[in-house]
Amino acid sequence: MNVDIGNALDGDLGLTRGDLDALDERVADAHDRIERGRAEAEHGYAALNLPETCDPDAVRRAADGFDPDHLLTVGIGGSALGAATLTDALGSGVDCRYLDNVDPAWVRAILDDVDLSGTVVNVVSRSGTTAETLSNFLVVREAMESAGVDWTDRTVVTTGEAGNLRSMADRHDLPALKVPEGVPGRFSALSTVGLFAAEIAGVDLDALLAGAADEAERLAGSLFESPAYAYGATTYALAERGAATNAVMPYAESLERFAEWFAQLWAESLGKDGRGQTPARALGATDQHSQLQLYRAGPADKLITLVRPREADDVDIPETDLEGLSYLGGSSLGELLDAEFRATEASLAAAGRENVRIEIDRVDARGLGELLYAMEAACVLYGELAGVSTFTQPAVEWGKNAARGLLGGGEFPEADAVTEKRRLEVE
Numbered sequence: 001m002n003v004d005i006g007n008a009l010d011g012d013l014g015l016t017r018g019d020l021d022a023l024d025e026r027v028a029d030a031h032d033r034i035e036r037g038r039a040e041a042e043h044g045y046a047a048l049n050l051p052e053t054c055d056p057d058a059v060r061r062a063a064d065g066f067d068p069d070h071l072l073t074v075g076i077g078g079s080a081l082g083a084a085t086l087t088d089a090l091g092s093g094v095d096c097r098y099l100d101n102v103d104p105a106w107v108r109a110i111l112d113d114v115d116l117s118g119t120v121v122n123v124v125s126r127s128g129t130t131a132e133t134l135s136n137f138l139v140v141r142e143a144m145e146s147a148g149v150d151w152t153d154r155t156v157v158t159t160g161e162a163g164n165l166r167s168m169a170d171r172h173d174l175p176a177l178k179v180p181e182g183v184p185g186r187f188s189a190l191s192t193v194g195l196f197a198a199e200i201a202g203v204d205l206d207a208l209l210a211g212a213a214d215e216a217e218r219l220a221g222s223l224f225e226s227p228a229y230a231y232g233a234t235t236y237a238l239a240e241r242g243a244a245t246n247a248v249m250p251y252a253e254s255l256e257r258f259a260e261w262f263a264q265l266w267a268e269s270l271g272k273d274g275r276g277q278t279p280a281r282a283l284g285a286t287d288q289h290s291q292l293q294l295y296r297a298g299p300a301d302k303l304i305t306l307v308r309p310r311e312a313d314d315v316d317i318p319e320t321d322l323e324g325l326s327y328l329g330g331s332s333l334g335e336l337l338d339a340e341f342r343a344t345e346a347s348l349a350a351a352g353r354e355n356v357r358i359e360i361d362r363v364d365a366r367g368l369g370e371l372l373y374a375m376e377a378a379c380v381l382y383g384e385l386a387g388v389s390t391f392t393q394p395a396v397e398w399g400k401n402a403a404r405g406l407l408g409g410g411e412f413p414e415a416d417a418v419t420e421k422r423r424l425e426v427e
């Protein structure tokens with residue numbers, strides 16, 4: 001993976017090469033802290049050890065014997081987005097669906113759409129207590145029973161050492177994968193959490209982890225020696241100068257979910273103590289025709305992260321005698337996409353709008369391993385530099401408690417806030 005931060009310098013927000021040189025001392029200290037955390041397998045930092053500690057054979061054993069038409073992953077947040085990123089980008093043959101919402105009509109439509117007798121269900125919850133996931137699982141289980149399908153033959157559980165889901169797996173003797181200790185959900189794509197779906201969808205797990213291991217090797221005490229840290233340090237430095245938004249814009253349809261995964265990683269990890277950077281999701285070239293207007297000419301409070309594979313399959317554009325279109329004929333969709341990418345990058349830079357280019361060789365298992373690992377390491381570095389508690393999510397827990405209180409799941413003072421809602425209704 002390659003990161004080009006040239007267009008992040010000398011734009012409207014005024015970040016200079018000298019600023020990055022000065023920041024590099026702090027990067028060295030942060031790197032030491034990260035390495036200590038990894039050596040002690042501390043909570044959160046342990047995620048950066050996954051390329052070594054993850055056992056792909058355990059995942060293969062859990063998947064062994066299944067040859068489904070559909071995979072239904074029941075999970076939310078980090079228990080869905082990593083797997084979805086991998087199967088969307090790399091999966092083939094198996095229809096992978098993610099029940100990561102409890103919109104009743106949508107859940108019903110998915111259950112009506114898949115043949116449950118040809119479906120494997122992977123219920124994923126680190127905590128084993130997430131209301132949306134457990135409720136959806138109960139609905140899926142009942143749907144299978146109603147369809148005459150033995151759900152115990154077709155369910156794989158991914159969860160922590162103990163809890164509701166672990167007990168259920170034990171009781172019904174279900175294949176169960178363990179979520180590794182010390183790995184928060186949003187950092188778990190390269191663990192059992194993301195890898196079961198990837199294995200079912202035919203992804204090369206060894207290549208994926210090898211790509212991640214390559215990026216781990218490249219972590220170093222200088223931002224100029226590590227692509228992951230170059231990205232983490234630059235995003236931090238720009239945020240400090242007013243880049244409140246980080247718009248992530250992959251130039252590959254298959255990476256659209258990556259932007260969604262990145263959004264959780266960045267928002268939940270760094271949005272603390274009045275700080276953070278709002279992740280926005282865009283897609284090249286499509287969003288050149290919508291959001292780009294704002295990115296180039298709106299407030300100078302954004303970084304645009306452009307992501308692309310250097311190589312991809314191509315489709316020729318047929319020759320045409322249509323007036324004004326002859327310049328396209330004989331070219332290819334890939335050439336057009338490349339021109340759009342470079343034109344967008346240049347147009348942002350010409351307007352003083354900071355942007356960073358991230359490239360992987362191809363959208364393949366190795367490239368995804370590099371990309372996901374590097375973004376996680378970048379996020380951890382940013383968190384160190386900003387002095388926030390990267391691996392917690394108290395604001396999310398607050399909302400979970402309020403919802404649980406409302407549903408009668410216990411005494412949660414957060415639920416009182418719901419009755420105190422301010423109203424100013426206009427009819």
Ligand SMILES: O=P(O)(O)OC[C@H]1O[C@H](O)[C@H](O)[C@@H](O)[C@@H]1O
Nearest residue numbers: 077078079125126127130185396
């Ligand atoms: O895996 P689970 O315990 O079900 O958690 C799923 C999600 O729930 C919470 O809302 C956390 O904020 C997320 O970080 C997590 O990924």
